[in-house]
Amino acid sequence: MPLIRFPLLKEASRHFRFFHDAVSDLDHLEQYQQRMHTYEKKEVEHLREKEDLSRQLEQQLDEVNKAHGVVSGLNADLEEKNRSLNDAINRLSALNQISRMLGLEHDRREIYRMLVALPRELMGAEIGHLLLYDSDKDNLVMEYSQGLRENSSSKRRVEVGNGMAGWVAKSRKPLLVKDFSAQDIFSTTSSIGYRRKTSISAPIMIKDDLIGVLTLINKDDGQPFVEEECTLLATMTSEAAMALHNVLLLEKVQKSYFSMVQSLITAVEAKDVYTRGHSERVTQYSLLIAEQMNFTLDQMEVIQQAGALHDIGKITVELAILNKPAGLTTDEYRKIQIHPDVGYRILQPIDFNETVKLAVLQHHERPDGKGYPNGYLSNQILMEARILAAADAFDAMTTKRPYRDPLSVEAAMEEMENCSGTQFDPEVVAVLRKIVDAMSSSGAMASMYA
Numbered sequence: 001m002p003l004i005r006f007p008l009l010k011e012a013s014r015h016f017r018f019f020h021d022a023v024s025d026l027d028h029l030e031q032y033q034q035r036m037h038t039y040e041k042k043e044v045e046h047l048r049e050k051e052d053l054s055r056q057l058e059q060q061l062d063e064v065n066k067a068h069g070v071v072s073g074l075n076a077d078l079e080e081k082n083r084s085l086n087d088a089i090n091r092l093s094a095l096n097q098i099s100r101m102l103g104l105e106h107d108r109r110e111i112y113r114m115l116v117a118l119p120r121e122l123m124g125a126e127i128g129h130l131l132l133y134d135s136d137k138d139n140l141v142m143e144y145s146q147g148l149r150e151n152s153s154s155k156r157r158v159e160v161g162n163g164m165a166g167w168v169a170k171s172r173k174p175l176l177v178k179d180f181s182a183q184d185i186f187s188t189t190s191s192i193g194y195r196r197k198t199s200i201s202a203p204i205m206i207k208d209d210l211i212g213v214l215t216l217i218n219k220d221d222g223q224p225f226v227e228e229e230c231t232l233l234a235t236m237t238s239e240a241a242m243a244l245h246n247v248l249l250l251e252k253v254q255k256s257y258f259s260m261v262q263s264l265i266t267a268v269e270a271k272d273v274y275t276r277g278h279s280e281r282v283t284q285y286s287l288l289i290a291e292q293m294n295f296t297l298d299q300m301e302v303i304q305q306a307g308a309l310h311d312i313g314k315i316t317v318e319l320a321i322l323n324k325p326a327g328l329t330t331d332e333y334r335k336i337q338i339h340p341d342v343g344y345r346i347l348q349p350i351d352f353n354e355t356v357k358l359a360v361l362q363h364h365e366r367p368d369g370k371g372y373p374n375g376y377l378s379n380q381i382l383m384e385a386r387i388l389a390a391a392d393a394f395d396a397m398t399t400k401r402p403y404r405d406p407l408s409v410e411a412a413m414e415e416m417e418n419c420s421g422t423q424f425d426p427e428v429v430a431v432l433r434k435i436v437d438a439m440s441s442s443g444a445m446a447s448m449y450a
């Protein structure tokens with residue numbers, strides 16, 4: 001019995017092990033499947049995360065690109081703003097400069113020069129010119145120009161209403177012509193022959209009164225003028241208007257004072273038959289000498305004024321002394337000798353060119369130091385005064401005086417040459433000799449004393 005039971009037990013045991021193993025395998029499979037499921041889930045999540053990250057990166061890249069575009073735009077904008085700011089600073093500085101310099105300057109020609117040169121340099125214009133309004137003739141006259149051929153800068157006149165400057169004078173408004181070839185109102189060729197491509201003009205006004213017109217023509221870089229430059233020119237002319245008005249007013253006062261003094265001299269000379277026309281002839285001789293010595297226009301103007309005024313100090317000297325035939329007392333001689341200083345003091349309060357006053361003061365000084373009132377030596381005496389001294393003495397010698405008859409032109413000239421280097425400047429005497437010879441041979445000398 002037990003022998004029969006044993007195989008059955010063994011078989012049962014084997015089945016049990018098989019079952020047990022199967023169950024165990026099933027557990028393993030289930031665990032495996034769970035692990036696989038977990039792994040797959042993680043893989044999907046990881047993939048999603050990668051996709052999200054990629055999307056985020058793309059978005060960020062996109063944003064970075066956009067930001068780069070914005071920054072580039074800002075940079076260009078900033079550069080443009082910087083350029084505009086620099087331009088504005090330059091223009092403000094030029095305006096400030098023009099106001100300051102014109103405010104300090106009292107010389108008419110220097111004001112004209114600055115008024116044309118500053119905007120011309122600032123805006124790079126080839127040509128600049130200033131026309132002033134002549135209210136008596138109701139037209140404009142060219143006073144100053146830069147960039148034109150030398151022989152073109154003469155004082156030509158422009159009718160109000162004619163051409164660009166005339167248009168500005170009539171309308172009293174700034175004018176911008178960007179491209180002359182694209183319009184048919186103004187000619188591309190100016191009245192003095194240069195070719196116009198682009199231009200800006202502005203009136204110079206004090207309230208409603210026109211003073212002049214400032215114009216810039218053609219740009220150095222070949223570009224057209226723009227509205228902003230036209231506005232700037234108008235601002236500059238408005239800044240300059242008062243300075244220009246003042247200097248013109250001052251000049252009127254000076255002219256009126258000058259003509260008053262001239263009338264006074266004429267009246268004094270008229271009473272004294274011996275010196276009649278003396279100042280006028282001294283001026284003429286002096287101008288001829290100065291011209292031969294290549295004096296500038298400004299220096300010629302000084303000569304003209306100083307020549308007319310050189311003996312103004314004699315108005316304080318009694319006629320009896322001036323006309324005394326001979327034998328002046330020391331006191332009388334001293335009274336005559338102070339006339340250059342008196343003349344200087346008469347002119348001192350007036351805003352004349354200082355050289356005019358100094359030439360009047362020094363017109364009796366001598367190169368050897370024996371002149372008066374200061375006994376200056378040659379190098380201390382202005383050339384204008386040396387010219388006046390020679391012209392003054394030559395005219396005195398060739399006209400009748402209370403104490404002697406007139407010397408002949410040749411005798412007077414020989415006397416001048418004898419005193420060359422001591423009483424008179426040698427260069428001036430040599431120039432006077434050439435003039436006198438030329439005038440004598442042409443017959444012009446006789447007309448000086450007609």
Ligand SMILES: [Fe+2]
Pocket residue numbers: 310311339363364392
């Ligand atoms: Fe004199």
